[in-house]
Amino acid sequence: MPTLGHDSRADLRRYELAFRVLERVGGVSDLPSFKTALTGALADVYRVRSATFFVGRTAQLACADPSPVIVGITRHMLPEYQDLWFRHDIFSTPRALRSMIDTRVSTLAEVNGGTRENELYVTDYLQRHGIESATALYLDVCHGRKALVGLFDRDPGRIGAPEIASLRLLAGPLAQIARGLPEHAAGDDALLAKLSPRQAEVARLVGEGLSNAAIGAMLHLHPASVKKYVTQILAITGLHNRTELAIALRRAG
Known part of the structure; x- marks a missing residue:
């Protein structure tokens, strides 16, 4: 053999x-x-x-x-x-x-x-x-x-x-x-669906761990405008801070 x-x-x-x-x-x-x-x-x-x-x-x-x-x-x-x-x-x-x-x-x-x-x-x-x-x-x-x-x-x-x-x-x-996989589980997609396209874009960059200044530079916004977006996103989603938002966007359920 x-x-x-x-x-x-x-x-x-x-x-x-x-x-x-x-x-x-x-x-x-x-x-x-x-x-x-x-x-x-x-x-x-x-x-x-x-x-x-x-x-x-x-x-x-x-x-x-x-x-x-x-x-x-x-x-x-x-x-x-x-x-x-x-x-x-x-x-x-x-x-x-x-x-x-x-x-x-x-x-x-x-x-x-x-x-x-x-x-x-x-x-x-x-x-x-x-x-x-x-x-x-x-x-x-x-x-x-x-x-x-x-x-x-x-x-x-x-x-x-x-x-x-x-x-x-x-x-x-x-x-x-x-x-070929969706980036978020169904619960996270529902969270993003509550946001406007611009708010969702800012939220995703918060999920990257970027500062308001860095997000502003990428999206051609003043950091103060980014801060307002983040405040609106937290109010809409019911989350308390950027860390909770990042986790909600980056993990299932």
């Missing part, structure tokens, strides 16, 4: 991992469900200690996602990340983004470097918390938005060449699924 060579076994392993993930996300109906299903599947299938899913209008803005989906050990690191580190995330550097646009997957070993702040992100944030392996998967999602999906582990060899090849194989089908 013929036996499989090393390359054939590696190919089987690559496809096996990818198909196991696709089985877990194939039946989802909206982007929030997809985020939850995918992070859980990646953590289980690739045996990493944590998986994350950040979304934004661009890959850089994805790092500012106010309500990412996180499973595993990096969940407790989120407040520090949002307060101090998201602007210096190593995977938002031009080098990392070029790599991810070309190949859809980038690892810490491939992009280490950048500015002094990027280096500190690795040494004083990731490694201080015991994270030695970090891999980012770049996906297109609905409405032209971008997602950065992270896999993190304490073992520096957890994601090796076979796993990277598998993730690159997986990226295309995952992006195809994500692009």
Whole structure:
């Protein structure tokens, strides 16, 4: 009986991992469900200690996602990340983004470097918390938005060449699924339906974590006008603050 060579076994392993993930996300109906299903599947299938899913209008803005989906050990690191580190995330550097646009997957070993702040992100944030392996998967999602999906582990060899090849194989089908999903679950769509088109546009940018000044610059509005829009949106939706609005827009139900 013929036996499989090393390359054939590696190919089987690559496809096996990818198909196991696709089985877990194939039946989802909206982007929030997809985020939850995918992070859980990646953590289980690739045996990493944590998986994350950040979304934004661009890959850089994805790092500012106010309500990412996180499973595993990096969940407790989120407040520090949002307060101090998201602007210096190593995977938002031009080098990392070029790599991810070309190949859809980038690892810490491939992009280490950048500015002094990027280096500190690795040494004083990731490694201080015991994270030695970090891999980012770049996906297109609905409405032209971008997602950065992270896999993190304490073992520096957890994601090796076979796993990277598998993730690159997986990226295309995952992006195809994500692009076709509604951004919000039915309850969130109902919330947006209460708003005028301009109010909904402002609300979505609040959901990105942008300031009034940044929203004004994007929409050619004075920051004071943006503030009025936000006040109107909160009154219409019955929400109390920007954080509640962001969560309502970015999570199901």
